[in-house]
Amino acid sequence: MKPTATMRAETKYLWFNTKTRREYIRITDQIAAFISECGLQDGMLLASAMHITAGVYINDWEEGLIQDIDAWLERLAPVNPHYKHHNTGEDNGDAHLKRLLINHQVIVPITDGKLDLGPWEQIFYAEFDGKREKRVILKALGM
Amino acid sequence: MKPTATMRAETKYLWFNTKTRREYIRITDQIAAFISECGLQDGMLLASAMHITAGVYINDWEEGLIQDIDAWLERLAPVNPHYKHHNTGEDNGDAHLKRLLINHQVIVPITDGKLDLGPWEQIFYAEFDGKREKRVILKALGM
Amino acid sequence: MKPTATMRAETKYLWFNTKTRREYIRITDQIAAFISECGLQDGMLLASAMHITAGVYINDWEEGLIQDIDAWLERLAPVNPHYKHHNTGEDNGDAHLKRLLINHQVIVPITDGKLDLGPWEQIFYAEFDGKREKRVILKALGM
16 A cells, blocks of 8 residues: 555646647647646546537547548448437537547546556547637546 | 645435436436535546446437437447347347447536536436336545 | 545556457456455546557446447447558557447446446456457556
């Protein structure tokens, strides 16, 4: 059992405003910097998209794969004018489904003052209905 | 760095017994009330479906979209008499897959004594094989 | 409100090296043993696959359903020689997508010194590109 320090919670918001409607943005470095600033040594970090047409996921930082992921999301949750949601005047039904498919949040463990990620794990913000201001919340809990 | 209070954990179980087999029930208010009762000011809240044919997700509180989500889940994880799982006498193979697709849990950050949700984020219980008693666990960790 | 003990974090890594490329391994008992060793009474446990072609999920421990899940993942995220990711020399594009579909992590609540799982919830490691050493991180936070 390790010596205990005082547990605490730390919060930060990341803002995004993409130029295109769909975009995949690597945010690992911003999250690592937040943990360094906090000085947390051990715990968990939540990164969660606060808008319901965007997500957060962990996978490879490789351009071909990112294109594969985008094509796959479009195949399983396609742009389609006939969603019932569009009766409200919206046109982003596909973006809601894409967020559900890729998920909107990840928990990253913190060990020895750093994000405890596997060798190829990178954290991404996935925008499915962009060109406007959106937020991701970072909430760290630990000591 | 904020002044530190004592960290603690709080637990509650929500019960459901739906009238129909598939149903989507908004549970944001019940979860917000739990956080108020606890008096936690900062931390994380886990909401997790304890039965393997139900899920918890965060998305829009809009009837058309809820119908779109249901139709989408049925398209990707359809009712089908031929699942191998049905050799056990069960008939709910699709419900297991729908839970995997929508996911069975969310973490909600708590800030300033409240659920720190985006403007349109609402928490839903998703029932895929209802008409019997089922539970969601709420576990809050914070101070 | 319960009497408070001191919050702490505990970490363990589980190693896997499967004989086949795709495999589903029940890890509930190993995780329960970790919580017993830690002596944590209340809190949360993160189990997260550290390699981006593997996942962790919670569902039924029933061989027919496991076969259904595998067939379903293959239907929605199929082996396919034409992924753009394969231009890098890799051949595991499907494995990256299968991990995104099933998700790579779960949070398990801890109550009264035990994993607080529903009656049929079992935790699985899902390998999609095996026959090599891979890790799952366990991170528990609580008291």
